[in-house]
Amino acid sequence: MDSTGIVIGFWVLSGLSVVSALLVLLARNLLHSLVFLVVTFLSMAGLFITLSADFIAVAQILIYAGSISVLMVFAVMLTPLASRDNGNSIYLLPGLLGGLGIAALVGFVAVDTDWDERTGEGLAATDFPGTVNAIGDLLLGRYVLAFEIASVLLLFALLGAIVLVHDRPRSGTAASEGGDD
Amino acid sequence: MSEQPMRRPATPMLQQIEDRPGVREMLLGVPVPFKVFGAVFGLVGALVMAFIGYLVVDGRLEGEWYDVRDLGLAVQSLREWLTDQGVDHRITWIITGSIGGIGIMSVLGGWLLIGSWVERRVLAKFQIRMGPNRTGPFGLLQPIADAVKLMSKEIVIPFGADRFLYYIPPVLIFVPAMLGWAPIPWAPNMNYLDIDVGVLYVIAISSIGVLAVFLAGWSSNNHYSLLGAMRTVAMMVSYEIPISLALLSVVLLTGSMNLGEIVAWQGHYHVWVIFLIPFAAFAFLFASTAEINRTPNDIGEAESEIVAGFYTEYSGMKAGLFMGVELGHAILVGAVMSTFFLGGYTFFGLEEWVPGYLILATKIGAVYFLFVWLRGTLPRFRLDQLMGFAWKFLIPLGIIQAFIVAIEASVFARSDAPALITLGAFGVVNLAITVVLVRFWADRLGYSPAQHRTVPTLVSDGTLGGLKAAQKIRAT
Numbered sequence: 001m002d003s004t005g006i007v008i009g010f011w012v013l014s015g016l017s018v019v020s021a022l023l024v025l026l027a028r029n030l031l032h033s034l035v036f037l038v039v040t041f042l043s044m045a046g047l048f049i050t051l052s053a054d055f056i057a058v059a060q061i062l063i064y065a066g067s068i069s070v071l072m073v074f075a076v077m078l079t080p081l082a083s084r085d086n087g088n089s090i091y092l093l094p095g096l097l098g099g100l101g102i103a104a105l106v107g108f109v110a111v112d113t114d115w116d117e118r119t120g121e122g123l124a125a126t127d128f129p130g131t132v133n134a135i136g137d138l139l140l141g142r143y144v145l146a147f148e149i150a151s152v153l154l155l156f157a158l159l160g161a162i163v164l165v166h167d168r169p170r171s172g173t174a175a176s177e178g179g180d181d
Numbered sequence: 182m183s184e185q186p187m188r189r190p191a192t193p194m195l196q197q198i199e200d201r202p203g204v205r206e207m208l209l210g211v212p213v214p215f216k217v218f219g220a221v222f223g224l225v226g227a228l229v230m231a232f233i234g235y236l237v238v239d240g241r242l243e244g245e246w247y248d249v250r251d252l253g254l255a256v257q258s259l260r261e262w263l264t265d266q267g268v269d270h271r272i273t274w275i276i277t278g279s280i281g282g283i284g285i286m287s288v289l290g291g292w293l294l295i296g297s298w299v300e301r302r303v304l305a306k307f308q309i310r311m312g313p314n315r316t317g318p319f320g321l322l323q324p325i326a327d328a329v330k331l332m333s334k335e336i337v338i339p340f341g342a343d344r345f346l347y348y349i350p351p352v353l354i355f356v357p358a359m360l361g362w363a364p365i366p367w368a369p370n371m372n373y374l375d376i377d378v379g380v381l382y383v384i385a386i387s388s389i390g391v392l393a394v395f396l397a398g399w400s401s402n403n404h405y406s407l408l409g410a411m412r413t414v415a416m417m418v419s420y421e422i423p424i425s426l427a428l429l430s431v432v433l434l435t436g437s438m439n440l441g442e443i444v445a446w447q448g449h450y451h452v453w454v455i456f457l458i459p460f461a462a463f464a465f466l467f468a469s470t471a472e473i474n475r476t477p478n479d480i481g482e483a484e485s486e487i488v489a490g491f492y493t494e495y496s497g498m499k500a501g502l503f504m505g506v507e508l509g510h511a512i513l514v515g516a517v518m519s520t521f522f523l524g525g526y527t528f529f530g531l532e533e534w535v536p537g538y539l540i541l542a543t544k545i546g547a548v549y550f551l552f553v554w555l556r557g558t559l560p561r562f563r564l565d566q567l568m569g570f571a572w573k574f575l576i577p578l579g580i581i582q583a584f585i586v587a588i589e590a591s592v593f594a595r596s597d598a599p600a601l602i603t604l605g606a607f608g609v610v611n612l613a614i615t616v617v618l619v620r621f622w623a624d625r626l627g628y629s630p631a632q633h634r635t636v637p638t639l640v641s642d643g644t645l646g647g648l649k650a651a652q653k654i655r656a657t
Contacts, residue, residue, distance in 0.1 A: 032345060055381070061388075067388065132438060
């Protein structure tokens with residue numbers, strides 16, 4: 001964190017992400033919230049770039065800013081009264097509790113970590129290679145079981161979604177025995 | 182009667198085109214001084230070329246800053262020189278980075294200056310028209326005239342539009358068209374963003390445009406806009422998967438996600454990936470036409486329809502930005518297609534002689550010509566056909582293709598056989614598998630040929646219209 005550019009980038013990006021995250025909460029229109037959420041995702045990707053985590057940064061843009069936002073768009077489209085005033089929520093208290101819990105967890109990690117190893121001379125001593133090879137080695141080596149379980153889970157979620165929305169044939173024995181008519 | 186020409190042109194326009202003087206007739210009328218000047222100019226040019234060729238053969242250009250085959254070397258030398266002068270390294274990086282960035286941006290900017298003229302002229306050739314030829318020499322100033330017209334138009338904001346979201350999409354949709362150029366390698370050292378996740382970067386950047394399209398449709402407060410946006414978003418989301426699968430095949434084969442290394446792999450083995458994985462190249466090309474809204478997949482904004490899809494309610498230069506970004510996307514996809522499938526800046530050893538960026542520009546032009554060709558010849562897909570083609574055809578076959586390529590890549594990494602034999606075998610095998618799979622899958626989906634009668638069935642009832650009625654009218 002010695003270089004001026006990194007410091008400027010960090011403060012601009014973190015300010016942008018915090019402000020847009022606040023605006024996600026404060027905007028009265030769901031679509032406006034969605035746009036601010038995308039801005040938050042993009043500035044988070046920028047923060048990852050300042051940390052030399054290129055794979056995570058690109059994955060953040062690809063998955064969150066590119067795909068999750070489109071998923072939310074479809075969710076908003078299927079929601080009645082989406083563009084009206086959405087200020088009231090019955091989930092205010094649970095939401096606050098959940099946010100406090102996450103903040104406490106992150107704060108605990110931040111306090112608990114020994115930052116001396118990762119700043120100053122310790123930081124200058126390490127070089128930053130591309131992260132793709134390391135991530136690939138870990139995913140298909142040490143954590144291969146978790147990786148495979150996650151992919152099987154995602155495959156089942158995909159199949160489950162198809163089964164849920166699949167139009168069953170109305171005529172024939174299977175439909176009549178199923179009794180979903 | 183013998184004066185009748187054997188072949189009569191169908192229209193006066195064709196007659197006009199046939200009557201134009203050919204190259205020979207035009208050259209006959211050139212005055213002598215011009216001929217002498219041209220001959221001298223050509224001789225001097227040939228001498229200069231021979232001198233450059235001598236320098237290249239002699240190896241004197243290798244790694245020097247005036248090596249025009251690789252402009253990256255010049256920037257690198259500038260950086261070293263500035264460092265030697267004691268300039269602060271931050272300023273050095275800002276200067277050299279700006280040079281590269283301006284270079285990349287000027288590709289898109291220059292193309293927007295001339296692109297719409299090129300597109301309309303080439304399309305006019307396909308449709309036996311003249312194209313824009315009134316504004317300036319050969320109509321070259323037509324794009325500027327169009328831009329001036331668009332900028333001087335009134336910007337109408339529809340009643341009830343979401344004012345905040347209405348202004349974002351025309352700008353946001355330009356972001357992928359500009360940022361997507363960054364990782365494209367133009368020569369071994371001319372690579373503005375040399376990152377290991379280049380492939381993911383290309384996919385990630387292109388996925389931002391979806392949001393812009395949706396916001397444009399939503400904020401206009403117009404049902405046509407919203408419907409156009411929804412079908413465009415559905416199409417783009419569907420066709421991102423075949424693109425990712427096609428690029429996955431390339432990455433598996435070449436063993437790198439760095440675009441520069443992918444091109445270097447193709448240059449090293451003197452083979453283009455399109456010969457090795459033809460199905461992936463086809464899937465990428467077809468899915469890209471859907472992603473950038475070009476015929477045959479331009480259902481999002483169909484040019485022959487009156488309602489302009491998701492940007493119906495945009496007027497003036499805002500609509501102009503949406504139109505301009507289609508041109509920009511077209512050459513960006515040409516660049517990505519050339520880099521992944523057509524060997525990038527390499528051309529079977531020609532890159533030793535000709536600057537790599539010129540080779541890449543030629544390939545981009547070739548792919549772009551293919552796009553215009555498709556636009557001039559193919560009809561448009563219906564939306565359900567389009568989605569069915571992605572989900573029932575491109576994605577399953579793409580998964581099978583990626584699986585086969587994974588096997589081949591592991592064979593390639595382990596075998597000691599010459600690359601010519603293994604890669605040639607891969608190419609033949611992949612082509613055969615592609616043909617068999619496409620044939621089998623088309624049968625499976627019910628698109629087998631010769632299942633439908635091609636001879637039309639005439640209506641037997643005389644009261645109906647059609648051919649019978651026409652014959653009756655003719656008889657009376």
